[in-house]
Amino acid sequence: MSDTMYKRHDGSDIFMHWFNAVCWLLLLLTGIGLIQNPVIDPLGSGYPAVLRSLVGGGGNLLLLHEALGILWIIGFLVYLIINFKGARFFLAEVFAISPARDMLWMVKKMVLMTLGPKPLKMLGMDPVLPDQGYYNMGQKAFAQASVVGGVVIAVTGVVMFLSDRTFGAAATGMIGWAVTLHFITVGLVFAGLLVHIYMAAISPEERPGFKSMFTGVVPGEYAKHHHRLWFDKVQSDDQQVSE
Amino acid sequence: MAQQLAMIIDASKCIDCKGCMIACKVANNVPEDQWRNWIKGESGMSRPGKHNGTTKFQPGACMHCDKPTCVEACPTGATYKDEMTGEVVIDESLCIGCGNCIPACPYGARFRNATKRKADKCNYCPERRAQGLLPACVDTCPTKARVFGDINDPDSEAGRLFLKNKEQLTRVAARTETKPNMFYIGDPGPRDWGGEAVTPASMIAMKEAAPFIKGIVGLSGLGVLAMLGRQLIAGSDTDHKENDDV
Amino acid sequence: MSESSQKISRRDFFKASGLIAAGAVGGGAVLGGLRKARAAAVPVKPWDSKFSACDMCFNKCGLIARVEDGVVTKLDPNSKFLKSRGMLCARGNAGIDQVYDPDRLKYPLLRVGERGEGKWKRISWDEALDLAAQKMEAVRKDYLPCGHLFSAGTDLHSQFVGRFAEVYGSFNVTSHESLCLVSNNRAFLDTFGEVPFADVLNSKYIVMAGANRFEALVTPDSIDLMTAMRENGCKLVTLDPRYTKTAALSDEWYPVKPGTDMAFMLALAHVIIGEKLYDPQWVEEKTYGLEQLAEHVKQYTPGFAADQCGIPAEAIARIARELAEAAPAAMIYPGRRSSDYEDSTQIRRSFAIVNGLLGNWDRPGGLLAARVVGLKGVPYEAPWYDENHEDRIDADKVPMMFEHEGSFLLTRDAVLAEDPYAIRGWFIYKTNPMATVPNRKKTIEMMNKMDFVTVVDIAMSDTAWYADLVLPSQSYLERYDPCSGLQGSSACACVVKRDPVIEPLYESRSLFDVMKGIANRMELGEYFDFTIPEYREKQLRELPGAEKILDRDGVYYNPSKVYGIYDGRIYKTLSKKIELYNQRYEQMGIDPLPVYTVPTKVPANRFRLVVGRNALVTQGSTANNALLHQLLPTNTLWINPNAAKKFNITDGDLVEVSSSVGRQEIKAEVTDRIREDTVYMLSGFNTLSTRQHLAHGNGASIAEILEGGYDTVTGNAALHTTFVTVTRKVA
């Protein structure tokens, strides 16, 4: 049983995940280089200055950022077309929340990850986590933030991209707010991203999940423990199919 | 000493012919009904008899301030104060057209170029200077009311005038002090038109949000560090075992 | 200073710390790269620079055209051009939009509808020239050569219109000047023997009446006036019913009652003579008629003048004394456009006479004689047409018309009356009588009198709009022009020329080529058997090397004496002296001394309509300029707040301005910058031609409203004698 592998992601999902990750990394690196104002720049003025000089000026950096952004958006659009079913499944899973169970999971998990089970026990709580579905609540929370944030970032990005291409003077207010929203949203999603990267790549317990982002499959044991509801569903589906 | 390119203007010499405005418009391809420079008129009452030369027409443009509020309002650094020349420069390629800098100028020197859809204003005609010519408005001015140059260079015409008239140089004060580098010899004429530097709400929001964003990212980072710390100290198996126990 | 130096050192500190930071992160090379990237952001425009001379008004300011890929992208002043003091005004800079005006005439057009209906047929140049020649030949045959009228505006090619007219056999040639300056020229010529240049730059005291030098720009006077005032402490006193920019910048301004300037001037003479403020030796030696003048001006006391012109008597007396004190570096500024009243010549004579008393002739800060430029005429032997009438159609109507300028108004009346003979053909180049001559309806009637009207212009002016054949002319940047001699007061005597700086646009041709083409078809080709460069060679024959210098600097100077030209020379008058009292006038029955006549009282509930300029307008040729249009989108009717109140008019109201000859609707500009009895509007707006899309149906045409009085000495138009009613239009 422990040898049984369960299919979790197909090729396009895996590709999209890593495509998204690379785009995010590059967009973040170039994007931070585009902020140069002592009040807001996250890394000080030295980083943008260096980055800009590396690509031959801020204008080039902006072009690069815009090109990456468009590539990123197009990538998602293509994915939506090619694997619409997968995308729909993903979104349905991500946004399907069972408040009582998922919230409890979230609170317990956060305490467990940082402080261990003792505090829970001290509070008289069972440190055992509630069962989770295809995604656990942490994954869902970040995925939700990524989806909503991604849409906001993409839309505001497009607004900025079009600012000097189609918009008239009347649009400056909108463009100004687009800049602000873009900045804030990226900041918030990035905050989640840090946790996501730790949980998925560094924390050993999710190692099989991490591996699955390359192989597409997880061991049954892992599925059973981490995504019990999904595991059960897959099991019963299999039985139905085999019968 | 670094340069400070500036204009020294003798408003008393201006005849309000608008030569500078058309010259600038043509030299810089400024779109219809937009202007990089201006002549503020004195619309004062007509009084017969002696006037003692009180009427002044006031040529002006971007004042390339020492404390440029437009630069403070720019999120990308597309507008910056050039350390070598003292100019307030717009790097068009880096301008994202957010328009923050436009209300941020208390003198109304900036506008959104209707064709380029980017911030625009006087740039002292760099293309002309590259060819050894004066800025278009200065070159064309009939009475040479506008004088341009490096006021830190006592050998330049502007520097000479700057030193010579040191005592009587005036600036048009705005409600927001920006330390403009446009100097008028004596009475500049209209004085009270300078407004307030207004930062758009979106920029204020971004500035206000910036520490929180940094804070949230920081907290998240701390959380990760905590997890990492626990992982290293307590080992990772504990969790698993606890789970397995169930 | 301490604050700013502190600031700089702080800035330097930041600069240094920035350097360290950059060095720590990416090394010095990165920062170097950064700098380079910024420096490289300045694109170097690969333009050619070509000399020319501006043509947006008559001044001909030297310019340098910046040409990129065969397109003029910028017009800059030629700093070596002393007459214009190295400047280019708003119109000069906007010249680019005249050349590239989408409304420009592009190919020959033949009228196919009624006159003024705007129906045109495009034809080829060959057809057009054949037709013009054929029609001109027909007029010559049916109505004698002098039955064809030729009108040419201020342009370096206009001399070829005159040349053509003469070889064709017509002496009926009019210029724009009888709508402008001939009264003033007459007055000064008849006082000093020549038309002077004002040495504004070196003057210490200038009285400016009937001129608006800071808006109606004349080089170098407009610029020199400011230099004189700010650098040399010159005092400026302005008389104008309007608070013009000149008035605003003056030391003193008086809203003189229109038409009373002569009373002021004669009162100045009264004080100067009465108080013996003149230089007796100079006046004795150089002038004629002081005694008669003294006797004549006794009646014109400052008190009398004060009653007439509304300027306090004490001010008049004081100004007279101050003028005399500053003399000879003092002047009554001669002015230029003097087409205002029926006694304009006599009004301007009073200006000239005060100058005579100030002893400022041929001296620094005074009035200067013409200097030698050295350009030569290119003579030709025109054929003689014995069958012609003896004289011009406008001859003998006024005693002292300038033969070579004619009188447009007298010509128009004579054409309409066919008296003394008929004129049925009209050739017009670069002048726009429909926009510049009072009583537009009458000009339309004149057009209707014609069998065939040919107009050569760069735009579909109203005059072209009513023509039969419209030929597209080259702009000043597209053609070769003959040399022209210019004098810039004490600044210079110089020669300019024009070479094409761009290829001619569309099918445009130069006037010279048009004349040549028609002449060739009329067996008059021998008179145009040369090119402009060949013609210039002849003009420059006594100035060896000038052509080279023209190519190098865009201008050639002939250094010559500025002051004292008249030392040991006679004045070109009958008495061989400055004629305070004009002997020839006496012989001809004209008042030898200007006699003040009280101007017609403005009738109740009416206003005197006055014309004027600002620095963005050249008569009827700039209202369609897209650049100037942005600064001056329309014209308005200036009306004083008290008058406006009386007629229930508020600022921005649409009003109807109506005279005995026409009416126009225009927006009122309620302003205290004008007298209560006077209204004012700019010229050039509301064209009939729809092919002037910015000017058509925009504002009001002053030519439609002005009546057609004229100066009884020269036949110059009298543009300030129209009374109008102003009524608010009910929306």
Next chain:
Amino acid sequence: MNRKLITIAAACLITFFTVSMAFALGGGNGRKGKFLYRKNCYKTCHEEKVGGLSPANKTQAEWTAIFSDTSKIPCHDKWPAVPEKDLNDIFTYLHDYAKDSPSPAKCS
């Protein structure tokens, strides 16, 4: 220079006058006079030698003096025969556009 001009101009015209000539000067057709002057005098004598002689080179009094005593005009031998009427037209042209006339001839 001035004297030379006078001399040459005078010379041009001498042929057509006798000392006893008794017609009244002036009142001719100046326009035709210009044509005749160009045709008879200008080409022959003035154009090449002195760069053109214009009516505005002299005062009306000077022109009158020249035409009332034409015996001193030196270049008469070069002239074709010109009728008296034409001569008066020439005089009228020169006189009416003299430098002290109401309309001095325009020269550059």
